[in-house]
Amino acid sequence: EPEVTQTPSHQVTQMGQEVILRCVPISNHLYFYWYRQILGQKVEFLVSFYNNEISEKSEIFDDQFSVERPDGSNFTLKIRSTKLEDSAMYFCASRQTGDDAEAFFGQGTRLTVV
Amino acid sequence: AQTVTQSQPEMSVQEAETVTLSCTYDTSESNYYLFWYKQPPSRQMILVIRQEAYKQQNATENRFSVNFQKAAKSFSLKISDSQLGDTAMYFCASPGQNFVFGPGTRLSVLP
Numbered sequence: 001e002p003e004v005t006q007t008p009s010h011q012v013t014q015m016g017q018e019v020i021l022r023c024v025p026i027s028n029h030l031y032f033y034w035y036r037q038i039l040g041q042k043v044e045f046l047v048s049f050y051n052n053e054i055s056e057k058s059e060i061f062d063d064q065f066s067v068e069r070p071d072g073s074n075f076t077l078k079i080r081s082t083k084l085e086d087s088a089m090y091f092c093a094s095r096q097t098g099d100d101a102e103a104f105f106g107q108g109t110r111l112t113v114v
Numbered sequence: 115a116q117t118v119t120q121s122q123p124e125m126s127v128q129e130a131e132t133v134t135l136s137c138t139y140d141t142s143e144s145n146y147y148l149f150w151y152k153q154p155p156s157r158q159m160i161l162v163i164r165q166e167a168y169k170q171q172n173a174t175e176n177r178f179s180v181n182f183q184k185a186a187k188s189f190s191l192k193i194s195d196s197q198l199g200d201t202a203m204y205f206c207a208s209p210g211q212n213f214v215f216g217p218g219t220r221l222s223v224l225p
Contacts, residue, residue, distance in 0.1 A: 033212065033213065035213075035215075037157075041217075042215060042216075042217040042218060043159075043205060043215040043218070045212050045213065045214065045215075048212050056212055089157055091159060093159075093213065102149065102161050102164060103149075103207075103213050105151075105158070105159035105160075107156075107157070107158050108157050108158070108159075110157075
């Protein structure tokens, strides 16, 4: 069964460092998403990506964040200068198309900023 | 903007009993889909059940069923014959352009 894969599963980084979280969406999916979940809290939408560009982003997705689809298969989230409050689980998701499509989630990357 | 509300932060149920998790939402769409996702301690997000808003019949997946009240914008999840493996966070979600999640209900199934 096709699945969304995320790497790494756990990343520890020093405050101020840049991190790149990687995702491989399901191959025939067209919509891609990043979500963040601070431990024990709600799942927060960060950004959606369609047709090789950002379609919508939340207030959380400020200038320190960026997304790319560098090679047609990977979908990356870059955090330029990490802060302690960026520590969270980051989930990538993809959907085939349309509002009826289930979103398939990766297993998440646990980011710890120290 | 779509909003999703889950009014029960935590619930518990005895094994083999039935529990209902509540969800209300707001949307301006006339045709849409609603989802329940489960997040066990492994943190993976797993689809439990999906409801199409234009269908009057409530969706059912084995022990999981929904009570969908479109006029009231209510979408509750019923888990029958609860099992220990059902212990998890449960998120109600409405798609639209982006997947909007409710704050979640932490369900504990007690032996």
